[in-house]
Structure formats: C-alpha cells, structure tokens
Amino acid sequence: MTVFAHKHLLGMGPLSVEEITLILDTAESLKAISERDIKKVPTLRGKSIVNFFYEPSTRTRTSFDVAAKRLSADTFSLSASTSSMVKGETLIDTARNLQAMRPDLIVLRHPSSGAPHMLSRVVKAGIINAGDGINEHPTQALLDLYTIREKLGRIRGLKVTIIGDISHSRVARSNIIGLTKMGAEVTVSGPPTMIPMGIEALGVQVVSDPAIAVRKKDVIMLLRIQLERQREVLFPSIKEYASFFGLSRKMLQRASKGAIVMHPGPLNRGVEISPDVADGPGSVILDQVANGVAVRMAVLYLLIGGAKGDHLDQGR
Numbered sequence: 123m124t125v126f127a128h129k130h131l132l133g134m135g136p137l138s139v140e141e142i143t144l145i146l147d148t149a150e151s152l153k154a155i156s157e158r159d160i161k162k163v164p165t166l167r168g169k170s171i172v173n174f175f176y177e178p179s180t181r182t183r184t185s186f187d188v189a190a191k192r193l194s195a196d197t198f199s200l201s202a203s204t205s206s207m208v209k210g211e212t213l214i215d216t217a218r219n220l221q222a223m224r225p226d227l228i229v230l231r232h233p234s235s236g237a238p239h240m241l242s243r244v245v246k247a248g249i250i251n252a253g254d255g256i257n258e259h260p261t262q263a264l265l266d267l268y269t270i271r272e273k274l275g276r277i278r279g280l281k282v283t284i285i286g287d288i289s290h291s292r293v294a295r296s297n298i299i300g301l302t303k304m305g306a307e308v309t310v311s312g313p314p315t316m317i318p319m320g321i322e323a324l325g326v327q328v329v330s331d332p333a334i335a336v337r338k339k340d341v342i343m344l345l346r347i348q349l350e351r352q353r354e355v356l357f358p359s360i361k362e363y364a365s366f367f368g369l370s371r372k373m374l375q376r377a378s379k380g381a382i383v384m385h386p387g388p389l390n391r392g393v394e395i396s397p398d399v400a401d402g403p404g405s406v407i408l409d410q411v412a413n414g415v416a417v418r419m420a421v422l423y424l425l426i427g428g429a430k431g432d433h434l435d436q437g438r
C-alpha cells in the first residue's frame with residue numbers, strides 16, 4: 123500500500139509515480155461527493171485551512187475553498203490587497219501571524235517563484251503551492267493528469283503537445299514533470315523566445331512549428347499568453363501569434379482521432395485557442411475545472427486527513 127508521507131505539496135518533483143497514482147485514485151473516489159444532493163462529508167471536520175492568494179485567481183482559489191468545505195474543513199481567505207501586507211508587513215511576518223492562529227494548512231499563491239518553499243521553512247502548518255511565479259502549479263498538473271486518465275483511460279504512452287509560452291508557465295513546468303514521470307511522451311511548441319534553452323533536459327521534445335507539433339498527438343494543451351509576466355515583447359503581435367500558434371479547428375484535424383484539447387484557464391479566446399475549438403467536441407476545459415475540486419479534495423485529505431482510508435465512505 124502506498125503511504126502519502128508528505129507534509130507539504132510544493133511541486134511535482136518530490137512525488138513518486140505511486141504517490142501521483144494514489145492522489146488520482148483518491149480523487150476518483152471523492153469525485154462522487156460533488157454529484158450528490160448533500161455535497162459534504164465529515165472527513166476534515168475540525169481542520170482549518172487558510173487560502174492565501176497574493177495574485178488573482180478564479181479557478182484555483184474557488185476550487186480549494188469548495189474542496190475544503192466538501193470535506194467539512196473550516197476555511198479562511200486572505201488576499202494581499204485586504205491584508206496588512208498593504209501596510210508593509212512582509213510575507214514571512216504575515217505567515218507567522220497566520221501560524222499563531224494554528225491552521226493545519228496554508229494554500230499559497232504568490233508571484234515570486236519559491237515563496238511557498240520559503241514559507242514551509244518558517245511555519246508549522248503544511249503548505250500547498252497554488253502557483254508560485256513562473257515555477258510550479260502542482261495541483262493544476264494533478265488535475266490535468268486526472269482528466270487525461272479519465273478521458274483517455276491511461277497516461278503512459280500517450281503523446282502530449284504543450285503549445286505556448288513555456289518559459290513563463292508554471293502550468294507547463296508542473297505538467298512536464300508530471301507527464302514525463304507518468305510515462306507520457308511530451309512535445310513543446312511556441313515562439314523560440316518562449317521556449318527555455320535546454321528544456322530538452324526535462325525529457326521533452328521541442329518542435330517549433332505547431333502544425334507539426336500537433337500531428338498524431340493524443341492531447342493538445344494550450345497555455346495562456348501571460349502578458350503580465352513579460353518584461354519585453356516576445357512576439358511581433360497578438361494577431362500574428364494567433365494566426366501561427368493559435369489552435370484552430372484546421373490545425374486540430376492533424377491530431378489523433380479522439381484527441382482532447384486542454385487549457386488551464388483563463389482563456390484568451392481567439393489568441394491561443396479559437397472559440398470553436400474551446401467549445402468544440404474535443405475540449406475538456408470545463409472537465410478540468412470540475413476535476414480540480416476532486417483532485418484538491420484528495421490532496422487535502424492525503425495531507426491532513428489522518429489515518430489513510432478513514433472516513434472516505436462516511437456520509438455516502
């Protein structure tokens with residue numbers, strides 16, 4: 123039996139294949155809770171979780187909040203703009219003050235890469251990285267792995283292409299680590315200015331032309347163009363990016379029959395993905411969001427749920 127012996131979830135690197143599989147299997151058993159009339163079990167009753175989001179978020183923040191509430195944990199939200207950080211309090215002092223209130227977990231999103239790792243060294247609570255700068259977004263990768271397995275029945279041996287701003291994407295980094303670990307074959311594509319040098323060392327193939335990169339692939343994952351993280355112009359114009367790298371229905375026809383289209387959101391419709399593809403039959407974008415709740419329930423449960431296997435059936 124796989125034991126999940128982690129206090130924090132900071133990135134995909136420390137997770138073994140068995141631990142990732144345990145998270146996905148646990149999410150599968152928890153997903154049904156969200157389909158019921160009464161969407162709540164007492165598994166994490168008495169536990170406290172702080173959602174500390176120092177950057178905007180729709181999906182991740184709501185998803186962690188919903189996941190915690192479905193497991194009966196108490197949740198508290200803090201954002202930079204409504205905290206005393208606007209008065210000059212540092213992240214570490216803020217975290218130490220939060221720690222004084224004895225939360226079991228702090229879910230942190232922060233614009234600086236490495237911020238959750240630093241917090242994990244100064245507070246007693248477990249830390250979940252909900253996206254740190256351009257570094258990692260592990261729960262996004264886990265919900266993407268879950269969605270791929272759910273839709274295509276496996277991960278090992280699948281061919282996955284990730285298109286977009288690979289350099290600035292924490293989603294790409296976490297997915298590359300997770301997908302290669304789980305045995306998928308990963309290709310990345312995008313303007314050369316958006317592909318980090320030496321990325322092949324992570325076990326991926328670089329194919330500059332997206333029309334070639336999608337050929338016979340099982341999964342096409344698009345990334346949002348993150349203008350807010352670019353300090354210089356990395357491509358001539360949005361229009362040019364859209365016409366060359368945007369996934370159109372015509373380009374998608376080159377992928378394998380039954381290929382799925384993924385995007386972590388938020389979407390730039392008409393830029394990295396055409397609206398008809400985003401809403402088309404191969405799109406699993408909203409399934410990713412739904413699965414995010416189940417996967418985050420699994421992560422919360424495995425990190426602070428106590429004895430493995432306890433309570434999962436209560437309330438059914």
Ligand code: CP
Pocket residue numbers: 178179180181182183253259262386387388
């Ligand atoms: N995928 C994702 O992280 O979306 P949010 O920024 O809305 O949380």
